Amino acid sequence: xxxxxxxxxxxxxxxxxxxxxxxxxxxxxxxxxxxxxxxxxxxxxxxxxxxxxxxxxxxxxxxxxxxxxxxxxxxxxxxxxxxxxxxxxxxxxxxxxxxxxxxxxxxxxxxxxxxxxxxxxxxxxxxxxxxxxxxxxxxxxxxxxxxxxxxxxxxxxxxxxxxxxxxxxxxxxxxxxxxxxxxxxxxxxxxxxxxxxxxxxxxxxxxxxxxxxxxxxxxxxxxxxxxxxxxxxxxxxxxxxxxxxxxxxxxxxxxxxxxxxxxxxxxxxxxxxxxxxxxxxxxxxxxxxxxxxxxxxxxxxxxxxxxxxxxxxxxxxxxxxxxxxxxxxxxxxxxxxxxxxxxxxxxxxxxxxxxxxxxxxxxxxxxxxxxxxxxxxxxxxxxxxxxxxxxxxxxxxxxxxxxxxxxx
Numbered sequence: 001x002x003x004x005x006x007x008x009x010x011x012x013x014x015x016x017x018x019x020x021x022x023x024x025x026x027x028x029x030x031x032x033x034x035x036x037x038x039x040x041x042x043x044x045x046x047x048x049x050x051x052x053x054x055x056x057x058x059x060x061x062x063x064x065x066x067x068x069x070x071x072x073x074x075x076x077x078x079x080x081x082x083x084x085x086x087x088x089x090x091x092x093x094x095x096x097x098x099x100x101x102x103x104x105x106x107x108x109x110x111x112x113x114x115x116x117x118x119x120x121x122x123x124x125x126x127x128x129x130x131x132x133x134x135x136x137x138x139x140x141x142x143x144x145x146x147x148x149x150x151x152x153x154x155x156x157x158x159x160x161x162x163x164x165x166x167x168x169x170x171x172x173x174x175x176x177x178x179x180x181x182x183x184x185x186x187x188x189x190x191x192x193x194x195x196x197x198x199x200x201x202x203x204x205x206x207x208x209x210x211x212x213x214x215x216x217x218x219x220x221x222x223x224x225x226x227x228x229x230x231x232x233x234x235x236x237x238x239x240x241x242x243x244x245x246x247x248x249x250x251x252x253x254x255x256x257x258x259x260x261x262x263x264x265x266x267x268x269x270x271x272x273x274x275x276x277x278x279x280x281x282x283x284x285x286x287x288x289x290x291x292x293x294x295x296x297x298x299x300x301x302x303x304x305x306x307x308x309x310x311x312x313x314x315x316x317x318x319x320x321x322x323x324x325x326x327x328x329x330x331x332x333x334x335x336x337x338x339x340x341x342x343x344x345x346x347x348x349x350x351x352x353x354x355x356x357x358x359x360x361x362x363x364x365x366x367x368x369x370x371x372x373x374x375x376x377x378x379x380x381x382x383x384x385x386x387x388x389x390x391x392x393x394x395x396x397x398x399x400x401x402x403x404x405x406x407x408x
Contacts, residue, residue, distance in 0.1 A: 004117055004190075004194060007194040008117055008193055009110060010195070011193070011195025012195075015106065015109055015113065018109050021102045022099070022103055025098050025102040028095050028098060028099070029098070032096075033095075035088050035091060035092070036081075036088060036092075038079060038080040039080075040076075040077070040078050042076045042077070044074050045072070045073045046071070046072050047070075047072075048069055048071070049067050049069050049070070049268070049270070051065060052064070052066075052275070053065065065273060065274060065275070067268065067275040068277040071266075072265075072266070072267050072279070073265075074265040074266075075262065075263070075264045075265075076262065077262045079258045079288065080258060080259045081256065082258055082287075083254075083255070083257040084251060084254075084256050084257075086251045090244045090247040090248045094241060097240050098241070100237055101238075104230055104233050104237060105234070107230050108230045108231070108234070111230060113193070114403075115399065115400075115408055116193075117193065118399045121202075121204055122204075122208075122392050122395060122396050123182075123186055124183060124190070124202060124204050125206065125208075125209075126392050127182050127183045128204065129385060129388045130179050130385065131176065131180065131183065133385040134172055135176070136377075136381050137381060138172050138173065138176065140374050140377055140381075141168055141169045141374075143374070144371065145162060145169065148162050149162060187200075187202055209388070209391040210391075218328070218329065218332045221332055221405060222328055225324050225325070225328045225404060226321075229320075229404075229406040231320045231323070231406075232317070232320055232321060232324055234320075235317035235321075238316065238317070239317060241313070242312075245306045246306040246307055249299055249302050250303060252299050253296065253299050255289055255291040257289050258288045259286075259287060259288075260285065261284070261285040261286075262283060262284055262285075263282075264280075264281065264282055265279055265280070265281045266281075324404070327404040328405060330404075331397065331401035332401060334400065335394070335398055337397075338390070338394040338396075338397040338398075339394060341390050341394075342387075342390040342393075342394050345383070345387040345389075346387060349380075349384060349387045351383075353383075356377065356379070359372050359376035
């Protein structure tokens with residue numbers, strides 16, 4: 001199963017899509033962190049200037065003024081945010097939480113696919129077991145039909161007896177065909193998810209039902225779920241995201257302060273008459289303050305909406321905790337039920353084996369009919385089938401409990 005999980009994570013289109021989402025969120029986080037760095041801008045331009053024209057205030061005595069025709073402009077601006085009301089920090093934290101949520105979404109999808117594959121894998125094991133039992137029953141029925149035909153030839157059996165067991169043989173072969181078809185369908189679904197060739201046949205590892213299981217009380221399993229449940233982690237992350245959005249809306253209602261430095265190199269100098277054909281360099285440093293007065297009446301509803309979203313996230317966490325608790329409790333009860341069923345099937349197999357040994361001895365001493373022997377064999381085979389199926393079901397219930405706790 002570990003090999004199957006590894007193949008699924010490498011080839012699953014769903015997991016690949018979530019991984020792309022993780023990479024995208026990581027890129028967004030790096031971009032948000034870059035907002036702490038200073039903003040640097042530069043501009044460079046060249047232009048052609050026409051001559052000027054000057055007049056008196058009453059637009060008389062106009063004359064043309066020569067202006068050097070080739071102009072240039074270069075500017076370098078540097079600004080560093082000093083106070084943004086927490087907007088930069090909140091944006092970084094929000095991007096980080098978005099990245100965490102993307103990872104949790106991927107982890108949840110991995111758990112979902114693992115649980116789905118586990119069900120297919122154990123079903124394949126169960127169907128293979130059923131197929132072997134049906135083969136044995138078909139072989140026993142063929143032997144019984146041959147024996148009855150011999151007895152019919154001797155005149156001690158009726159034709160109806162042969163017909164009855166031939167009908168049983170037809171039903172067994174139909175069941176065998178149905179089981180084989182189900183195995184083919186599940187096998188195809190598995191190899192498709194795992195990215196294997198369609199002709200690949202998966203043979204389950206039968207030792208999986210003998211692997212040791214962690215024996216914990218329901219309270220201990222609930223504690224595991226509280227620490228590892230992906231649904232609970234996602235709910236907590238949603239609360240953190242909503243909290244940061246509230247902080248962002250509040251930051252919009254606060255002033256923004258930044259350090260500013262600029263340098264300019266312009267030419268020609270056209271503020272003089274006549275214009276000077278020179279380059280003029282000047283610079284300055286200072287502090288810039290920006291405050292959006294409209295945020296006082298525009299952001300109230302946005303802030304209220306963010307607070308409501310935060311309350312909703314908290315309610316959703318309580319719901320997720322309740323659902324996780326119910327899922328763990330149900331899985332734990334089913335696991336105990338599977339343990340009880342396994343003990344019952346072990347006892348049934350023990351009784352079936354004892355019955356088979358008694359009938360076998362009687363049959364070899366000519367004290368029992370072949371039909372009795374075949375019935376005892378069928379009972380033993382069915383008991384063996386039920387026991388293996390009970391072990392498979394116990395394994396499935398255990399994985400269901402681990403899935404409910406987010407530990408599959």
